[in-house]
Structure formats: C-alpha cells, structure tokens
Amino acid sequence: MKTRFFTTAALAVALVLSLTNGAAYAEYPDKPVNMIIAFSAGGSSDVQARIMQKYWDKLVPQQWTFVYKPGAGGAIGFGEIAMAKKDGYTIGGINIPHLIIQAVTQNAQFKLADFDYICQVVNDPQCVVVRKDSALKSVKEVFDYAKANPGKLKVGLVGPNSGHHLMYLDVQKKVGFPVTEVFYKGAADQSVALLGGEVDVLFGNLNDVMRSLEEVHVLALAGEKRNDFLPDVPTLRDEGFDIVSDIRRAFVVPSGIPAGHLAFLRDVFKKICTNPDYLKDMKIAGQPAEYLDGEALLRHMQSLDANIKAVFAKK
Amino acid sequence: MNEFILPALANLCDPLNIFLMVAGLAGGITIGALPGLTATMGVALMVPVTFAMDATSGLIMLGAIYAGAIYGGSNSACLICTPGTPSSVATTFDGWPMCQSGKADKALITSLLSSSFGGTVGNVFLLCLAAPLARFALKFGGPESFWLCLFGLSSIAVMSSGNMLKGLVAGAIGMLVATVGLDPHAALPRFTFEYYPLIQGVEVIPAMIGLFSFSQVLYLIGSYKPFIATYNPNKGAFGQVVRELAGKCKVVLLRSSVIGTLVGMLPGAGGEIAAIIAYNETKRWDRNPDRFGTGVIEGVASSESSNNAVIGGSLIPMLTLGIPGSAVAAVILGALLAKGIQPGFKVFTVTGDLAYTFIMSQFVVNLLMIPIGLLLIKLLVRLLSIRLTFVAIGIVMLSVIGSYAIRNSMLDIWIVLIFGLLGYFCNRVKLDNGAMALGIILGPMIEENFGRCVGLSKASGGSVIQVFLESPIALSLIGFTLFSLATPFLLDWKRKRAAAEGQDTGAAGARVSGGANVAAGTFSLAVAAAFYTQLGELEGVGKSYPLLILCFITLVGGYVLFHGLNQRRKSAGCAPQNDGEPVAYRRVVLIAAVSVAYVVLIPILGFYAVSAVFLFGSAMLLNDSQTSAFRAACLLTVIMCTVVWAGFAKLLNVPTPEGLLF
Numbered sequence: 001m002k003t004r005f006f007t008t009a010a011l012a013v014a015l016v017l018s019l020t021n022g023a024a025y026a027e028y029p030d031k032p033v034n035m036i037i038a039f040s041a042g043g044s045s046d047v048q049a050r051i052m053q054k055y056w057d058k059l060v061p062q063q064w065t066f067v068y069k070p071g072a073g074g075a076i077g078f079g080e081i082a083m084a085k086k087d088g089y090t091i092g093g094i095n096i097p098h099l100i101i102q103a104v105t106q107n108a109q110f111k112l113a114d115f116d117y118i119c120q121v122v123n124d125p126q127c128v129v130v131r132k133d134s135a136l137k138s139v140k141e142v143f144d145y146a147k148a149n150p151g152k153l154k155v156g157l158v159g160p161n162s163g164h165h166l167m168y169l170d171v172q173k174k175v176g177f178p179v180t181e182v183f184y185k186g187a188a189d190q191s192v193a194l195l196g197g198e199v200d201v202l203f204g205n206l207n208d209v210m211r212s213l214e215e216v217h218v219l220a221l222a223g224e225k226r227n228d229f230l231p232d233v234p235t236l237r238d239e240g241f242d243i244v245s246d247i248r249r250a251f252v253v254p255s256g257i258p259a260g261h262l263a264f265l266r267d268v269f270k271k272i273c274t275n276p277d278y279l280k281d282m283k284i285a286g287q288p289a290e291y292l293d294g295e296a297l298l299r300h301m302q303s304l305d306a307n308i309k310a311v312f313a314k315k
Numbered sequence: 316m317n318e319f320i321l322p323a324l325a326n327l328c329d330p331l332n333i334f335l336m337v338a339g340l341a342g343g344i345t346i347g348a349l350p351g352l353t354a355t356m357g358v359a360l361m362v363p364v365t366f367a368m369d370a371t372s373g374l375i376m377l378g379a380i381y382a383g384a385i386y387g388g389s390n391s392a393c394l395i396c397t398p399g400t401p402s403s404v405a406t407t408f409d410g411w412p413m414c415q416s417g418k419a420d421k422a423l424i425t426s427l428l429s430s431s432f433g434g435t436v437g438n439v440f441l442l443c444l445a446a447p448l449a450r451f452a453l454k455f456g457g458p459e460s461f462w463l464c465l466f467g468l469s470s471i472a473v474m475s476s477g478n479m480l481k482g483l484v485a486g487a488i489g490m491l492v493a494t495v496g497l498d499p500h501a502a503l504p505r506f507t508f509e510y511y512p513l514i515q516g517v518e519v520i521p522a523m524i525g526l527f528s529f530s531q532v533l534y535l536i537g538s539y540k541p542f543i544a545t546y547n548p549n550k551g552a553f554g555q556v557v558r559e560l561a562g563k564c565k566v567v568l569l570r571s572s573v574i575g576t577l578v579g580m581l582p583g584a585g586g587e588i589a590a591i592i593a594y595n596e597t598k599r600w601d602r603n604p605d606r607f608g609t610g611v612i613e614g615v616a617s618s619e620s621s622n623n624a625v626i627g628g629s630l631i632p633m634l635t636l637g638i639p640g641s642a643v644a645a646v647i648l649g650a651l652l653a654k655g656i657q658p659g660f661k662v663f664t665v666t667g668d669l670a671y672t673f674i675m676s677q678f679v680v681n682l683l684m685i686p687i688g689l690l691l692i693k694l695l696v697r698l699l700s701i702r703l704t705f706v707a708i709g710i711v712m713l714s715v716i717g718s719y720a721i722r723n724s725m726l727d728i729w730i731v732l733i734f735g736l737l738g739y740f741c742n743r744v745k746l747d748n749g750a751m752a753l754g755i756i757l758g759p760m761i762e763e764n765f766g767r768c769v770g771l772s773k774a775s776g777g778s779v780i781q782v783f784l785e786s787p788i789a790l791s792l793i794g795f796t797l798f799s800l801a802t803p804f805l806l807d808w809k810r811k812r813a814a815a816e817g818q819d820t821g822a823a824g825a826r827v828s829g830g831a832n833v834a835a836g837t838f839s840l841a842v843a844a845a846f847y848t849q850l851g852e853l854e855g856v857g858k859s860y861p862l863l864i865l866c867f868i869t870l871v872g873g874y875v876l877f878h879g880l881n882q883r884r885k886s887a888g889c890a891p892q893n894d895g896e897p898v899a900y901r902r903v904v905l906i907a908a909v910s911v912a913y914v915v916l917i918p919i920l921g922f923y924a925v926s927a928v929f930l931f932g933s934a935m936l937l938n939d940s941q942t943s944a945f946r947a948a949c950l951l952t953v954i955m956c957t958v959v960w961a962g963f964a965k966l967l968n969v970p971t972p973e974g975l976l977f
Contacts, residue, residue: 040359042362071724160501
C-alpha cells in the first residue's frame with residue numbers, strides 16, 4: 001500500500017515538473033494573453049482592440065482574453081497594467097494624454113517609466129466644431145469673435161484635465177481666447193449641448209464628431225496634416241495657428257518584461273498595423289489609424305509630459 | 316418609410332434572423348433575471364459576436380438581448396425581491412408582496428405582458444416620431460436636466476409618504492455617498508478616505524445589488540420561514556391578468572410607457588429612473604395611494620411597462636443623432652460604428668433597409684417575448700419550492716460574481732457587502748432604501764448639471780439663478796417638482812376628509828418606534844461627520860455641493876434623533892413596542908460573518924475554491940431542516956459552481972478573481 005502511494009506521488013511530482021519545464025521552453029506565447037481595456041466594453045477603445053484581435057488571431061495561435069477595468073477616466077485600468085506581472089502575458093491599451101495628465105495631477109498609481117511601449121495605433125486629432133447653422137464659418141472668425149466679445153462665446157469641453165482641456169489651455173496661451181468654458185462628462189453630453197444650442201463651439205475628437213456629421217460643421221483639425229476622413233477640412237496650421245492637439249491610443253506592457261517577448265509583440269503589432277485589410281476595417285469603423293513604433297511613441301510622450309507638467313503643475 | 320417596411324418584414328422571415336431573435340430573447344431574459352448580470356453587460360459581451368455577422372442580423376440580436384434582459388430583471392424582482400437589473404428596482408415594491416401572498420404567477424405574468432406592451436409603445440414612437448422627438452430631447456441642457464433630476468428626487472416625498480423626513484435623509488445620504496470618487500469639477504480624488512481604489516467611486520449597480528439583494532438575503536435568513544412563499548398555481552391567471560390590464564390598468568400602462576419613452580430619450584437617464592418616476596406617478600394619481608406596496612397589479616404594470624419603453628426611447632437619439640440615450644444604446648452604437656454605419660437622420664433613408672428591419676424586429680421581439688416568457692415563468696416558479704436558506708446562499712454567490720463582472724474590481728464586491736449591511740440596518744430603523752437608491756442614481760447627475768449651470772452662468776454675467784430659470788421647460792419642471800413635494804400634504808388632507816366622512820382608507824402607515832428614530836438619526840449624523848472630516852482640501856463646486864448635502868443631513872438627522880428621544884421619553888412608562896415579525900439574529904450575524912470571510916478569502920485563494928467552501932459550509936451551518944443536510948449541501952455546491960463556471964467562464968467569457976488555487 002505504502003509503496004504504491006509513494007510511486008503515485010513520485011509520478012505526480014514528475015508530471016508537474018515536466019509540465020512546468022515544458023512551459024519554460026515553449027515558444028512565447030503559450031497561453032492566452034490578457035488584454036486590459038481601461039474603458040467599458042463596446043466603447044471606442046474596445047472596438048479598436050477588437051479589430052486588432054481579428055488580425056492578431058491570424059498571426060499568433062494564442063488568443064486575447066479581454067479584461068475591462070473601467071473607472072476614473074482610465075486611471076484604474078492604466079494602474080492595473082502598470083502593476084501586472086512582468087511575464088508578457090498582460091498587454092493593455094492606453095490613451096494619451098489622459099495617462100500623462102493623470103500621472104501629473106492625481107497622484108495616480110503609475111508613471112511613464114512603469115510601461116514598455118509596443119506601439120501607437122490611433123491618432124485622433126481634436127477639431128473645432130460648430131453647428132451647421134452657425135454664423136461662424138472659420139476658426140479665424142471664431143477666435144476673432146471671442147476676442148471682440150469676451151466671455152460671450154460658450155465652448156464645450158470634455159473634462160476637466162483632459163485632452164480637450166489641454167488644447168483649450170494651449171489655444172488660450174497662443175491666441176488669447178476669452179470665452180466661457182463648460183465641461184461635460186463625455187462626448188455624448190457634449191454633442192447634445194452643441195446641437196441643442198447650449199454651447200456655440202466645441203473642441204472634440206474626430207472619431208466622436210464623425211457620429212453627428214449631418215448636424216455639424218468641422219472648421220479645422222488640430223492635426224499635423226489633413227485627415228483622410230475629412231480631406232477638405234484645413235488644419236489649424238493651414239489657418240495660421242500653430243496648435244497641434246490629439247488623442248492617441250497605444251498598447252503597452254508593464255516595464256521589465258523579457259526583452260524577447262517585447263520584441264515579439266512589437267513585431268506582431270507592426271505587421272497588423274501595416275496590413276491593408278486592417279487599415280480598411282479601421283477606416284470603416286471611423287478610427288483614424290496611425291502607426292508609430294514604441295521608441296518614437298515614448299519620445300512623443302516625454303515631450304508631452306514636459307508640456308503637461310508646465311501647464312497643470314501650477315494649478 | 317413605407318417602401319422600406321415590406322422588405323424589412325421579408326428580411327425578418329430569414330430563418331437566421333428568427334433564430335437570433337429567439338436566442339437573443341432567451342439569453343437576454345436569463346441574463347436579466349440573474350442578479351448582478353445587467354442588460355448593459357449582456358449586450359456588451361455579445362458585441363464581438365456581431366462582428367462576424369452582417370450589420371442587420373447583429374443589430375437584431377443585440378436588440379433582442381436588450382429587450383429580453385430588461386424584462387428578465389422583473390422575474391427575480393418578483394420572486395426573491397432582488398432586482399435582476401437596476402431597471403426593476405421599482406418592480407420589487409409591489410411584485411414581491413404579490414409573490415408573498417401566493418400570487419407569484421400573477422405578478423410574473425403582469426410583468427411579462429406589461430413589458431411587452433411598454434416595449435411596443437416605445438417602438439411605435441421610434442417608428443413614427445423619431446425625428447421630432449430627437450429635436451425635443453436636444454432642448455434638455457444643463458438647467459432642464461438639473462430640474463428633471465430634482466423632480467425625480469422629489470418622488471421620495473410620494474414614495475415614503477407618512478415618513479417623509481426620514482425618506483429625505485435617506486435620499487441625501489445616497490447623494491452624499493455618490494460623491495465619493497473623482498470630483499467631476501476638478502478631476503481630483505474626493506472622499507476616498509486614504510484608500511486609492513475608492514477613486515473609482517461607488518458604482519450604481521453594486522450599490523443596488525447590496526441595498527436590495529444582499530440585504531434581502533439577510534432578511535430571508537433571519538425570517539423563520541422554510542420557503543420564500545407558498546405558491547398556489549392558478550390555472551386562469553393568464554386570462555385574469557389580461558382582463559385586469561386591459562381594464563383598470565389601461566391608463567397606467569399608457570402613461571408609464573410614455574414616461575419611459577421620454578426618459579429613455581435623454582442621455583444619462585435610463586430604465587431605473589423611468590421605472591421609479593412611472594411608479595410614483597401611478598401611485599400619486601391613484602384614488603387610494605396607500606394600498607401601493609402591498610402587492611397591487613398597477614404597481615408592477617407601471618414599473619415594467621416604463622422600463623421596456625425606455626428601449627425605443629433610447630434608440631431615438633442614438634439612430635438620429637449618434638447620441639445614445641442609455642448605457643445599452645451606447646454599446647449598440649459602438650457595434651453600429653464598427654460596421655461603418657453612420658447615425659443621423661439619414662439612417663432612415665440611406666440605410667433605411669437596416670433601420671426599418673431593426674425597428675420592425677423590435678415589434679416581433681416584443682411579441683415573441685410573450686410565449687418565451689411564459690415558458691420560462693413555468694420553470695422559474697419552481698424556485699419557490701427550493702428551501703429558502705439555499706436560495707439565499709445562492710444569491711450571495713451570484714451577487715459576488717455579478718458585481719465583480721461589471722468592472723472586474725474587488726471594490727465592487729465590498730460595495731455589495733457594505734451596502735447590504737447598510738440596507739438591512741436601514742430597513743430595521745425604517746430609513747427608506749428606495750430613497751437612498753434614488754439618491755445614489757440621481758446624485759451624480761444633479762451635481763454634474765449643477766456644475767454645468769455654474770459654468771454657463773459666466774456667459775450671462777454671472778447670475779446662476781438666471782440660468783436655472785431661463786427656459787420654459789425648466790420652469791414647468793420646477794412646477795412639477797413643487798407639486799410633487801406637496802403631494803403628501805394633499806394626500807393627508809384627502810385622508811382626513813375621507814375619515815371625517817366615515818370612510819375607511821386603511822392604516823396611514825404604521826407608527827415608528829422611538830428607538831428606530833434614535834438609531835436612524837444617530838446613523839445620519841455619523842455619516843455626515845465621517846464625510847465632514849474629508850472635506851479638507853476640496854474647493855469650488857466640488858466642495859460646496861457635498862457641503863450642502865452634509866448640512867441638510869445634519870439638520871434633518873438631528874431632528875429625527877431629537878424626535879426619537881422625545882418619543883422614548885414619552886413612552887418610557889408604557890410597555891416596549893413590538894417592531895413586527897420576530898428575527899433570528901443569530902442566523903443573520905452568521906451569514907453576514909461568513910459572507911465577509913468569503914469575500915476576504917476570494918483574492919487570496921481564488922473565486923471557485925472559496926465559493927465551493929462557502930456554499931457547502933454555509934449550507935451546513937444554516938441548515939434548518941431535519942433531513943440529509945450533507946447531501947443537500949453537496950448538491951447545492953456542485954450545481955451552483957457548475958452553473959456559474961459554465962455560464963460565466965465558458966459561455967460569457969467573464970474573468971473571475973484569481974488566487975492561489977482557482
């Protein structure tokens with residue numbers, strides 16, 4: 001009886017050991033990878049990641065397990081990514097500048113150095129939007145009207161301490177923009193306010209504004225160049241104002257995962273982002289795709305970080 | 316429009332679409348009936364599946380799940396007094412008493428038929444009046460939304476008539492609790508009590524699960540009953556309900572459905588608000604409001620018809636303007652956009668094929684709901700033949716996994732526990748849980764719109780009052796609010812006049828004992844004091860708004876305490892009052908303690924391992940029948956774990972908290 005017990009136990013131990021050994025030598029990834037989304041299921045970030053998943057599945061045998069960690073404007077999910085195990089089995093989506101602003105203003109549980117950056121996938125420029133029937137026909141008219149009637153023009157923003165807020169402060173600094181600012185909880189409330197006449201102008205993201213295109217007039221984009229979605233709309237630079245502001249989406253891992261794993265992820269994501277079918281799907285979904293590799297993304301974030309510290313730290 | 320309707324009907328005859336509607340409904344009803352799994356989650360989880368379908372079929376399926384889930388929530392509301400989705404909170408008010416008096420089938424059939432009716436009315440509005448209604452919804456800016464929320468809040472006065480002050484305190488406590496998290500005006504942490512995860516704030520759904528489900532578990536365990544209710548199947552129940560609904564409930568159904576549609580159109584306000592407003596309007600206009608809460612069919616009919624009417628309403632601004640009217644509509648919008656379909660008034664012309672097929676499918680879904688619902692009702696009433704202890708233990712496990720699944724956060728499980736204990740306590744001292752729920756739901760919207768008005772006032776010379784009173788809609792809402800607040804006094808006057816004429820109108824609410832008032836008052840003051848210590852570094856609207864609520868709680872809570880002490884002093888000589896039914900406190904403490912241990916151990920050992928131990932252990936500890944406790948406990952453990960694992964982990968792909976084991 002006793003020997004039989006020991007034999008079984010020995011066999012069991014051997015089995016477990018062989019399994020773990022096997023895992024260590026198998027090719028990464030050999031189990032499903034967690035994908036943390038810091039916003040609700042069905043939101044823009046989720047839809048974008050789901051499109052990527054379709055192409056990931058064609059390249060890698062292991063799937064993504066979606067884990068939604070919404071709350072506090074993304075800060076909960078971003079913190080969750082930063083604190084995840086550094087084994088390469090947790091990836092997450094981040095939004096810029098949200099992440100940087102939260103790190104600066106909210107004593108959030110993460111900083112830029114807590115992440116390794118895979119790549120940027122979306123660059124959604126901010127735009128200046130008015131109702132179709134508005135008397136203001138260009139950004140120059142908007143800025144001139146604001147200066148001629150201090151406090152009269154009402155501008156709707158999502159925020160505070162958001163990408164929109166950042167652009168608003170930038171405009172104030174560079175152009176002078178004495179208006180009444182009104183903050184909304186999300187893009188939906190902000191759109192209602194513009195369409196219902198509660199505010200006259202809004203600074204919003206292209207992706208959100210596209211939903212109500214029948215009702216609004218996009219005066220200018222705050223991108224570096226014009227966008228394929230609205231090729232006739234000028235950039236603020238075209239109009240003579242040096243303002244660039246956007247919201248970007250990127251994928252990251254907690255910093256310090258094995259270098260080989262990071263290289264693997266960067267390679268796969270690059271392949272997805274340059275696939276023409278993927279780009280077509282993104283266009284159909286109204287997501288302004290723009291690939292930027294991990295290093296370039298980090299450089300962009302560091303310069304943004306300096307700018308944001310200068311703007312918000314004083315407050 | 317007409318050229319699209321016939322092809323749309325033809326599209327619906329496609330066997331795949333018929334299958335999707337039936338499967339979506341059945342799945343939706345099940346998700347809705349399970350406490351913790353909400354309509355939003357059900358729809359969100361199925362969005363990736365639609366990526367593999369064509370846009371029309373995907374939309375049809377999501378619509379069917381939405382309708383099924385909102386209806387499904389009423390089943391658990393009636394049977395175990397646990398709203399399956401927040402939209403069914405008001406259904407518990409009368410559905411549960413109906414069930415307790417042996418009329419479970421009548422309550423369930425009323426919910427089913429009213430849901431189907433409400434859904435159809437909402438859809439008629441969507442089909443015929445989408446464009447003008449969307450224009451109307453846009454008129455609701457900051458001031459209008461602010462007053463609408465206050466009007467909703469004022470229904471506390473109707474809800475807890477006879478006990479108005481304590482209702483108002485409970486509502487204010489709810490509003491105060493809702494300010495925990497990120498300050499919406501400065502985007503800085505507020506009232507987090509040095510505990511970082513609280514920055515997420517108190518999510519409405521776990522708070523509702525706590526207030527209504529977990530507190531109900533404590534109540535059920537503490538009652539000396541072997542079963543939830545005796546159930547006498549009644550062969551003619553269906554015909555009886557149809558006659559009553561078509562007869563005395565006509566007006567109630569129509570009014571509630573219109574309220575549902577209108578509330579559904581407004582972004583931010585969803586089924587939970589619509590149902591409470593509709594319920595209170597039904598109560599207010601009834602000839603004898605006192606009988607509400609004792610199991611009247613009108614109460615169930617109004618709540619259930621309005622929350623299903625919300626569906627059609629919330630789709631109006633989503634389809635025409637790209638602005639979702641509810642959380643579920645927002646998810647469906649995401650699915651539409653991923654398919655490259657642009658919302659706008661043009662959806663009815665350019666993509667009319669899709670839009671009308673979807674709308675017509677909603678009519679079919681509301682019809683199909685009746686046979687499918689009847690079938691499921693037959694199965695569900697069997698719940699009543701399971702021993703109460705086991706049902707209660709099962710609810711604890713479902714509440715835990717359901718609340719975790721909302722945003723995968725352990726904080727939400729703790730919110731369920733804390734609000735459950737709070738809800739139980741409040742029930743004992745007659746602080747209205749419904750009023751507190753209303754405060755939690757409406758509080759954030761009131762604060763946000765208040766902030767908007769303050770922001771807007773800068774453009775009109777700094778006068779906030781002017782902004783608040785500018786529009787005719789705002790002014791009429793103020794009128795409604797004042798009328799609503801005056802209702803209890805009007806009712807009182809009516810009652811007195813009736814009494815003078817010698818009519819019997821029933822008891823005017825049981826007298827509350829002095830002890831309960833002392834406890835309620837002390838509790839309110841303690842909450843106010845705890846929040847007061849955290850006011851420190853706040854500024855602006857983010858400080859003045861909670862401060863205002865704090866002052867209100869202190870004043871009214873102090874009065875309730877003083878009043879209670881006075882009562883006690885007066886009745887000192889008399890025999891102690893009896894506070895209603897006897898309670899097995901030992902069992903209540905036991906299940907509460909075991910539940911706390913359960914939640915503490917989950918992140919350490921893993922969800923399934925601890926759940927199995929919890930189910931088995933509490934079933935053994937709380938067993939109240941003589942026979943075969945061991946076998947029953949094993950059965951409960953195996954069935955619950957298998958069902959949750961198959962349903963959540965495998966079918967819905969919901970992650971569970973992991974630990975050392977599994």
